[in-house]
Every structure is written in C-alpha cells, then in structure tokens.
Amino acid sequence: MTERKKMTVxxxxxxxxxxxxxxxxxxxxxxGARLVDRAxxxxxxxxxxxxxxxxxxxxxxxxxxxxxxxxxxxxxxxRPRALVVGDMPFGAYQASADEAVRNAVRFIQEGGAExxxxxxxxxVAATVARIVAAGIPVMGxxxxxxxxxxxxxxxxxxxxxxxxxxxxxxxxxxxxxAGAFAVVLEGMPVKLASRITEAIRIPSIxxxxxxxxxxxxxxxxxxxxCFEGFAPKFAKAYADLNTVITEAVERFRADVEAGRxxxxxxxxx
Ligand code: KIV
Numbered sequence: 072m073t074e075r076k077k078m079t080v081x082x083x084x085x086x087x088x089x090x091x092x093x094x095x096x097x098x099x100x101x102x103g104a105r106l107v108d109r110a111x112x113x114x115x116x117x118x119x120x121x122x123x124x125x126x127x128x129x130x131x132x133x134x135x136x137x138x139x140x141x142x143x144x145x146x147x148x149x150r151p152r153a154l155v156v157g158d159m160p161f162g163a164y165q166a167s168a169d170e171a172v173r174n175a176v177r178f179i180q181e182g183g184a185e186x187x188x189x190x191x192x193x194x195v196a197a198t199v200a201r202i203v204a205a206g207i208p209v210m211g212x213x214x215x216x217x218x219x220x221x222x223x224x225x226x227x228x229x230x231x232x233x234x235x236x237x238x239x240x241x242x243x244x245x246x247x248x249a250g251a252f253a254v255v256l257e258g259m260p261v262k263l264a265s266r267i268t269e270a271i272r273i274p275s276i277x278x279x280x281x282x283x284x285x286x287x288x289x290x291x292x293x294x295x296x297c298f299e300g301f302a303p304k305f306a307k308a309y310a311d312l313n314t315v316i317t318e319a320v321e322r323f324r325a326d327v328e329a330g331r332x333x334x335x336x337x338x339x340x
Contacts, residue, residue, distance in 0.1 A: 078113050078154040080186060080208040080252050086113070086285070087274040093253075093286025095156075095276055096294060099125050099142045103291055104149035112153050114276075116188065116288060117143045119158045119218070123300060124292040131217045132161040136174055139163075140182045147183025156210055157184030161218040164189050168201040175202045175209075188255065190216035192242020196249040203250035211246035213239055214280065215258025226303070228279070230259040236266075243267045243275075255288065256280040258303075279305035 076082070086093050095114035098104040099121045107115055121142055122134035143157045157178035164171035171189070178184040186208035189195060199209045214229045223229070230239045239259065246254050253274045256264045261281030268275040268284050277284030289306065292298035296308035297316065326332035 075111065075152055077152055080154065083113060083154055084252055084274060087272070093274055093276055095286060095288035097121075097288070097291045098146050099291070100145045101149050104146040104151050104153075104155075107291065108149060108151035108153050113286070114156055114288075115146060115151055115153045116156045117146050117158055117182075117184065118188075118290065119160045120290050121158075122160075124290060124298050130220050132220065134160040136160060136163050136177065140177060143178060143182030143184050154186060155184050156186045156188050157182050159187050159189040164195070164198055168198045171198045172201050172205050172207075175207045176205065179207055186210060186252070188212055190218045192239065193245045196245040199246060199249040199251050209249075209251045210276075211243075211251040211254035212257065213242045213246070213254060214256050214264075217257075226258070226301075228258045228260070230263045236263050239263060240267060240270060243271050247271045247273050253286075256284055258305075279303060 083093055093114065094112045095116055096107045096112045097116045097118040097120055098107045099117060104115055117139065119131040119134045119139065121138065122128040122131045126134070126138065128134065139157060139160050147155055159174060159178070163174040175187045178187050187202065188210040189199070190212045192213045199211065202209050215226060217226065220226060230236050243254055251273060253276055254271070256267060256275050256277045258279040261283065264275065264277055264280035265283035274285035276286040276288050278288045293302060293306035293308065295310045295312045297312035299313065323332065
C-alpha cells in the first residue's frame with residue numbers, strides 16, 4: 072500500500088481545483104486523533120465544540136485558550152497525517168489584531184497546530200490578514216457561528232433573508248481577500264452555500280450547509296453517536312457508541328457483582 076502524504080495547507084487548497092472533496096472531523100485528544108487519522112481524514116479540527124462535547128459547558132463561548140491549547144497539544148502528539156487546525160476560542164481574537172496574532176502564534180508554538188480557525192466574516196477580515204501576514208494559515212467560519220449564539224438569540228440557521236445572503240457572500244469574499252485558505256460554512260440554506268462555494272477560489276467546508284460545498288466536517292461525538300446533548304438536523308451519526316459503551320460498562324459491573332471478573336485469564340498465578 073502506498074504511504075499517504077502529509078496533508079498540508081496547499082494540498083487541501085489543491086483538492087478544490089482537482090474537484091476532490093475535502094474531509095474534516097474534530098478531535099480533542101491523542102486516541103481520537105489517531106482514530107480519525109487512521110480513517111484517512113484530510114483535516115483534524117481541534118474545535119471549540121470541545122466545550123460542549125467534552126467539557127460539559129452549555130456553550131462554546133465558555134472555552135478558554137488554556138483549555139484549547141491543552142487539547143491541541145494532545146492531538147498534535149498523535150503526529151497525524153491530517154492537517155491539524157486549532158480553533159481560536161471566544162475572546163482570543165476579538166479585542167485586537169495584536170492579541171489575535173499572539174494567540175494564533177500560541178496555537179502553533181505551544182499547541183503544535185498547523186493552522187488556526189476563527190469565526191466571522193468582513194468584521195474579522197483585517198485580523199485574518201494580520202495572522203496570515205505572521206505566516207499562520209487561517210481557516211474562516213461563517214453562517215451559524217456558535218460563538219455568536221447570544222447575538223443570534225439561539226442556534227438558528229443563517230442567511231435566510233436576501234440581505235443576510237448578500238452579507239454572507241461579502242463575508243466569504245472578504246475572508247478570501249484577507250488570505251484565508253478555506254472557509255467553514257455552517258447552518259445555512261443549501262442554495263446559498265452553493266453560491267458561496269462557486270464565488271470563491273478557496274475551498275468551502277460545510278456543516279449543515281448541504282452537499283455542494285468543497286468539503287464536509289462533522290463533530291467527532293456527533294459522528295460516533297456519543298453525545299447526549301442537542302443534536303442538530305445535520306449531525307448524522309455513523310455509529311451508536313453511547314449504546315456500545317454503556318453496554319460494555321454494564322457487562323463489567325455485572326461480572327464484578329457476580330464474581331465472574333477477574334477470572335484466571337485476567338489474573339497472575
Ligand atoms: O468547534 C467546532 O467543532 C467547529 C466545527 C463545527 C466547524 O467549529
């Protein structure tokens with residue numbers, strides 16, 4: 072079997088030109104990164120969804136830089152073939168472009184990430200340009216951006232009005248002009264995501280944005296069926312690990328309570 076080449080930013084970008092779909096999955100720790108990488112995924116996103124699926128927070132807005140760096144380091148230690156993208160948490164890039172550059176540098180230097188992602192369009196384009204100028208590849212993220220949950224008044228599909236559609240088209244164009252290498256399109260109508268994808272040269276990676284994006288991303292716990300919180304319509308579960316894990320732990324409990332574990336096979340003479 073031929074060894075698959077290390078995924079880099081230029082290789083991800085080239086997939087759009089070649090008409091090849093890009094795959095991205097989140098991971099938050101060493102074993103998760105190993106499994107996602109073994110499955111041949113192009114990009115591992117250490118998403119701030121960490122806050123909701125791993126840390127038990129209500130919103131991603133509660134995740135800190137220190138928490139993101141801790142988990143990014145664990146993923147990077149798996150030395151995946153996939154490109155590792157660190158998600159800049161709420162508060163890490165809003166106050167000033169200088170602070171955004173400093174925090175992006177921390178993702179690369181302390182976290183071992185190879186690129187960063189941040190939420191927003193036109194309003195963060197200048198910040199994106201500054202991070203790119205520092206030599207750090209940036210992935211944009213527009214549409215239903217979870218860090219804006221309070222401004223949106225909930226997790227609502229974006230881009231339904233013609234003004235909102237035009238704004239999202241402008242957002243994608245300004246991220247491309249600022250030097251972003253890709254953009255996540257989250258929670259928007261299929262037609263709009265398709266228009267944005269056609270309008271930009273950089274790849275779009277969709278989540279709840281229909282099939283016409285250049286790639287697709289899912290959250291690890293949604294994909295594996297091991298999250299019990301709210302599951303949006305787009306969160307397709309390819310496994311039911313909640314059941315697998317609960318049944319395994321129940322079998323262990325029953326074995327211990329009945330004196331069946333440990334048996335001779337699992338004991339030292
Ligand atoms: O944090 C995350 O997991 C994300 C993806 C849903 C794109 O931002």
